[in-house]
Amino acid sequence: MVKIAVCGAAGRMGGRIIAAVREADGVELSGALERPGHPMVGQDAGFNAGLGAIGVAISDDLNALVAGCDVLIDFTTPKVSLKNLEACALKKKAIVIGSTGFTPEERALAAELAKEIPAVLAPNMSVGVNVCFKILKDIAQTLGDDFDVEIVEAHHKMKKDSPSGTAVRMGEVVAEALGRDYNKVANYHREGICGERTKEEIGMQTVRGGDIVGEHTVYFIGMGERIELTHRAMSRDMFSRGSVRAAQWIVGKKPGLYDMQDVLGLK
Numbered sequence: 001m002v003k004i005a006v007c008g009a010a011g012r013m014g015g016r017i018i019a020a021v022r023e024a025d026g027v028e029l030s031g032a033l034e035r036p037g038h039p040m041v042g043q044d045a046g047f048n049a050g051l052g053a054i055g056v057a058i059s060d061d062l063n064a065l066v067a068g069c070d071v072l073i074d075f076t077t078p079k080v081s082l083k084n085l086e087a088c089a090l091k092k093k094a095i096v097i098g099s100t101g102f103t104p105e106e107r108a109l110a111a112e113l114a115k116e117i118p119a120v121l122a123p124n125m126s127v128g129v130n131v132c133f134k135i136l137k138d139i140a141q142t143l144g145d146d147f148d149v150e151i152v153e154a155h156h157k158m159k160k161d162s163p164s165g166t167a168v169r170m171g172e173v174v175a176e177a178l179g180r181d182y183n184k185v186a187n188y189h190r191e192g193i194c195g196e197r198t199k200e201e202i203g204m205q206t207v208r209g210g211d212i213v214g215e216h217t218v219y220f221i222g223m224g225e226r227i228e229l230t231h232r233a234m235s236r237d238m239f240s241r242g243s244v245r246a247a248q249w250i251v252g253k254k255p256g257l258y259d260m261q262d263v264l265g266l267k
């Protein structure tokens, strides 16, 4: 049995991940964590998962939680995830991180810490999005510089980071395939007399509202034709199942930073 602990247990993803752990074979929920002072600390972790009581109380003791698991699944924020990565590195435990909104510096720090332990860091745990990452590279390389690339993502109104981690990764995949530096060509803002579009830029647009789970479209726009590659998430459950699959895969791997394409064998 792989012992899985879940951090962010009272969150939107935390609840679905706890449900996915309980449904999967070969794994057990060893603990659930929330920030100190959270009103759900001390309550049964099954409630936020819609399962009723499951006999695992939500704790705020990170070190005890890490000590009792084989792998920690963490969907919180970059700062919390880096703290968790550090705690896992100290105790030589594996970690799966789904949080998004990492700065380049924070990602570099995650890679440094993951020299000590096996870690999966992925902005999207769904099979569909990871297949999109794979085919985007192909589409971009095949079309080359004659098609303008624009990426539009839509999410629920509670989402804190923008653009989504998935949209950023899509932009990075396309930029790399076209020999461009994403950080130089990403254009997040157009307003007023902002001038004609440059050939190199990748437009990054964000929609926020209601309860949209997550939608991403990459436009390749040519003269007289365009390709639109869209992924729509219908629920959070495939992200959650993906994170449990990643947790089962990462235990026993060599230290290093892996992503969901490694887990799914898509590289």
Ligand SMILES: NC(=O)C1=CN([C@@H]2O[C@H](COP(=O)(O)OP(=O)(O)OC[C@H]3O[C@@H](n4cnc5c(N)ncnc54)[C@H](OP(=O)(O)O)[C@@H]3O)[C@@H](O)[C@H]2O)C=CC1
Binding pocket: 007, 008, 009, 010, 011, 012, 013, 014, 033, 034, 035, 036, 038, 075, 076, 077, 080, 097, 098, 099, 100, 101, 122, 123, 124, 125, 126, 161, 165, 239
């Ligand atoms: N990789 C993927 O496939 C996916 C990634 N995500 C990403 O996952 C992250 C979480 O999303 P979501 O579940 O919607 O967000 P939520 O805000 O619903 O959940 C995050 C939870 O973490 C808690 N938290 C904050 N600080 C700590 C701490 N120090 N220790 C333990 N728990 C803490 C929050 O508590 P409080 O609210 O009190 O701060 C909250 O309950 C986001 O970055 C999102 O973009 C989401 C879906 C899929």
Ligand SMILES: O=C(O)C1=N[C@H](C(=O)O)C[C@H](O)C1
Binding pocket: 100, 123, 124, 155, 159, 163, 164, 165, 166, 167, 213, 214, 215, 233
């Ligand atoms: O915050 C969310 O909800 C989601 N976040 C991820 C991201 O930022 O890419 C993945 C998914 O689209 C849902």
